[in-house]
Amino acid sequence: MNTHTDLMISIKKEWTDTPPGPLACKLPIRRLVEFLLRTGSIDSRFTGFDRANEGARLHRKLQRAAQKEFADYTAEVPLTQQYGCDGVEYTLEGRADGIFTDPDGVPTIDEIKTTLLPSAEITGKQSPEHWAQAKIYAAIYSKQNGVSPIRVRLDYYQVEEEKEYRFVEEYTAGELEDYVRELLTRYAPWAKRAAHWQHARRVGLEALTFPFAEYRAGQRAMAGAVYKTCCEGGALLCQAPTGIGKTMSVLFPALKALGDGGPIFYLTARGTTRTAAENALDLLRLHAPGLALRSITLTAKDKICPQPMRECTPDACPYANGYFDRIKTALWNGLDIPALTADALQALARQYQVCPFELGLDLSLWCDVVVGDYNYLFDPVVRLARFFDTRGDYLFLIDEAHNLPGRARDMHSASLCKSAFLDARKRLGPGKSSLKSALQKVNTLFLDWRRRCEEAQGNSRFGRTFFEKNRAEELDRLLTRLCEPLQDWLDEHREPGETRDALLQLYFDVRAWLRVADTFDDHFVLQVSTHGSEVRAAMLCLDPSAFLAADFSKGRAAVLFSATLSPAGYYKDLCGLPDARAVALRSPFPSEHLGLWCARHVSTRYKDRDGSIAPVSDLIACMAHGKAGNYLAFFPSYSYLQTVWEDFTARYPELPAMRQESAMDDARRAAFLEQFTPDGQTLVGFAVLGGVFSEGVDLIGERLIGVAIAGPGLPQVGPRQEELRAHFERTRGCGFDYAYRYPGMNKVLQAAGRVIRTPQDKGVVLLIDDRFLAYENRRLMPPHWEHLRAVSGTEQLAAELARFWKDLPPSDGKI
Structure with a gap:
């Protein structure tokens, strides 16, 4: 069925609900x-x-x-x-x-x-x-x-x-x-199908009702604010605590406001939240059978590719070979599937022998909701040009939006290492060539930079570093001259192997560098640093707000939502949305279900770390002894985690414990979380604050009853972070807040949010460090933390925990 005639014959559906006009x-x-x-x-x-x-x-x-x-x-x-x-x-x-x-x-x-x-x-x-x-x-x-x-x-x-x-x-x-x-x-067959679908979608969405019998506390207010923004345009920042039902609270009103526009882009920072969006869409279809609502979940090319090794050429991939000759048939039949998940796309790809990634992109043009990573709008390399080359009537829903400034900063930054150029030159073997000559010139420049780093004063703890306010024009010229012979070599050497892989990655890295160099302005800084024999150059995007403002201007409206978007002015500023409305909703759960204490007798500052190890272990053990169950303890760095872990397991062998390992893959992460079972036994997990277990983890009920957080989560002091601080002190007058305090407290609040996930949950949060009691940090805490209490030792904490778990009123220690 590859011809136009075949496609005409394949029209199976007779539309009886004909659009007017x-x-x-x-x-x-x-x-x-x-x-x-x-x-x-x-x-x-x-x-x-x-x-x-x-x-x-x-x-x-x-x-x-x-x-x-x-x-x-x-x-x-x-x-x-x-x-x-x-x-x-x-x-x-x-x-x-x-x-x-x-x-x-x-x-x-x-x-x-x-x-x-x-x-x-x-x-x-x-x-x-x-x-x-x-x-x-x-x-x-x-x-x-x-x-x-x-x-x-x-x-x-x-x-x-x-x-x-x-x-x-x-x-x-x-x-x-x-x-x-x-x-x-x-x-015409495609146009008619699209027009009939849009009419059916409009009719169905107008009749669609909220899929639950009643709204949760705060949910109606959130949905109303989202609906108003989506109808009128503009931007909304919504801080909504866990339990409100954020996913449905943004998707339902956005669909009601869609009209003839769209699609809706539901963009996330991680795969777990994409699953939440898929589940909410399935629930709406179940609630309204026959609803014309087609959604697609876009998955990264490397993850959805069916080949053992991804190489998108007709010689290497049967799914790429002849793709455009088969795609219309796959598309036509794919439009019969309302929920185009990764599994559905892979099944279609196998059936019609087409690339599942490209099929997903082509199908997205026919969908009402597109679910995917932030990259598809904000990354200049992989953004969906088919949508965002021009402005459209799109609605952007940005989940876990507290991650967006950091992700955008990374998307618009680039780095290169001296070792990559030296390694590529060695791999080419003996003899002369224009490519080896070009690689050597870049290597020589890095050697000159190493000498400059060695002359730099101070900062030896982090290696030697120097910064420049201007782009590296000499390096950019050398890299531009390198591209042609490097590309020629890659075109001539198509057989897979380690050498080709290394040079291909170098080519991508060089092109990424040159792309960022074209945008370099006073929002950037050039950093060159040495660590041992390595020399690393990086163009750091300090302030991504201008890029994000341009991205958001591509649509009708944007809703950014998260449990932690405080202070709102910080996020409005860095997300390029100075005129956005901001709302902060209270937790819908009873405040008495959360026990909240701060151990003010301990300092986890870097200079005090050695002396804090035993007290931190004691506090975690005291928390775990308060009630049998599962706990997580979060630390600002893996090295600090490891030190406390060794002390804790040596002195409290009766308390089962496990720790997050560095560089855990998806399977090992899943295995870690599977240990948190509601069996009434005690388990203490040690994890890194801001890592994979402090966000997006949903351990409901008895699977997690307590969290300890050692320190206010301030990013490690270093040249890059200090440059951020200097930039925002110069441009905003609040460098420490922007570079350290706000990102750190956000990580704390995210980790603490793992405890109470449903109205029935009950649990405790223990903040370990006197800095949590400072006004500058207290003002960043949510309203339902107003009952935070200070303790001055394990004896006092044990008494407080006993009262909490016995449902007794707390002592008179409120701050």
Whole structure:
């Protein structure tokens, strides 16, 4: 079933609920022609973010050259035209690369394409979708300006040869009109299916009711604030404690506000929260059988790839080979599946032998809700260009939004190590080559930087470091010159192996560096540091707010939500949303279910760590002796965790304990959490604050009844963190808060939030450090922590715990 006729025959569903009036379809011209006419295979050799960036640069170069050649050459001309065809009212939109008048007076549409295809394959006929795109532009221009004939000039620029290949055809207005209508007739089954689905979705969502008998405390207020924001536009920051039901509280009102817009992008920082979104959508479908609501969960390419080794070329991958020849059939049948999870995409991919990752991206254009990682909107390398090249009527729901500033900072930073260039040069073996020469020049620059680091004063505890406020222009020039021979070597050596893997990773790292270098401004700093024989250079994005503001501007509205978004001004600032509304909801659970104490007689400051080990062990043991059950103890670093663990297990062998290991994979993490069973036995888990077990872990009821947190979670002092502090002191006047206090207390609140997960849960939180009692930290604590009490030793803590677990009123020790 690979032809248009077969697809027409395959329309199985008869729509009885016909939308009123003509069927409307708004369609980008490029999407139309690529969908209908693109054939062949996926080939990663000729695609990618950097190639796209290079293509944009060359487009501008060729347009400037054309403007010198033709006085009336106009670049980037927007074109929009309505067509009625086969019962569908189309609105076609696009942007012509250029329009000019030939010397003989004939108007000409200029379409520019950059390519890496070998020159022998550039025939002008290898990509019919390119001609189709330009011919539709010509048809619209001819129709709107009453000109005929009109020419199309297709201009291919071969990047490696730096040579142009030009093809010109002339058409009458009638020929072009017939051509456009023929394409639209072929697309009509898809347009009708989309229009009927959108009508059914609108009707279903208007009738949709909240899927529970009643709202939880605070849930109605949250849903109302989300609905208002999604309808009116703008941004909302919502701090909603555990138990309100955040996922449904944002998804339900966003769907009710969707109208004819969309899709909704539900974006998360980790896979566990994506599962929560899938479950909420399933619940809505169960609550409203027949609801037209199609969702898709996008999964990283490496995780969803069915091949043992991912290589996206037609020679290496049967799922890439011939992908575009089979994709429409897979798409048509995939649209019958309301919940396109990773498992569903993999099953479709096997059935039709298409790449599951690319299939997911193609199907996302037909979905009402897209669930995925932050990367798909905020990362400039992997963001969904098919959506976010222009502004759309999108709704952005950002889960666990306290993670966004840090993640965005990482997305816009880049680093390189001297060892990678030296290793690549050694792997190439003896003999001379332009690639080895280019690698050696970069290595030499790193050696010069090592000498500068060695001359730097202080900071020997963290290695030697120097900072620059300007980009490393000399390194950028050397890396730009390295790219061509490195790419040539990779094209010539396609057999998999360690050497190719190493050089391919180096190529990606170099391109990532150059991408960040193009955005380097006063929000960045260059850091060069040495650790032993290694030299590391990093461009650090200190303030990602401008990037995030641009990303959020791509949609209608954004809702950022988390249990910890305090202070709101900090998150509004760093997320690029200074005008966002902010709401903070109270916990829906009885405050008496949470026992909350601060051990003020202990300091976990770095200078006091050695003396704190035994007291911290004693406090954890006291907490665990208070009631049999499962506990977690969190520490600011793995080394501190390890030291206390050794003391605790030596002195309290009667208390079963286990610790988080460094670099645990998914299976070992799951095995760690499986030990927390509601069997009434005692277990103490030692974990790192801010790590995988302090966020997104849902240990309900007796699976976790207590948490101890050693210290206020301040990031480790070091050159990078101190540079952040200096930047925000200079730009905001509150460097310590932005670099240390706010991120640290957020980690504390997230870890403490593991205890109370449902209205029936009851548990304790023990904060170990006198700094928790300082006003600057107390003001960051949620309202339901107002009963925090101070204790001055294990004897007092034991008495408080006994009263709490016996449901006796607490002593008169409130601060």
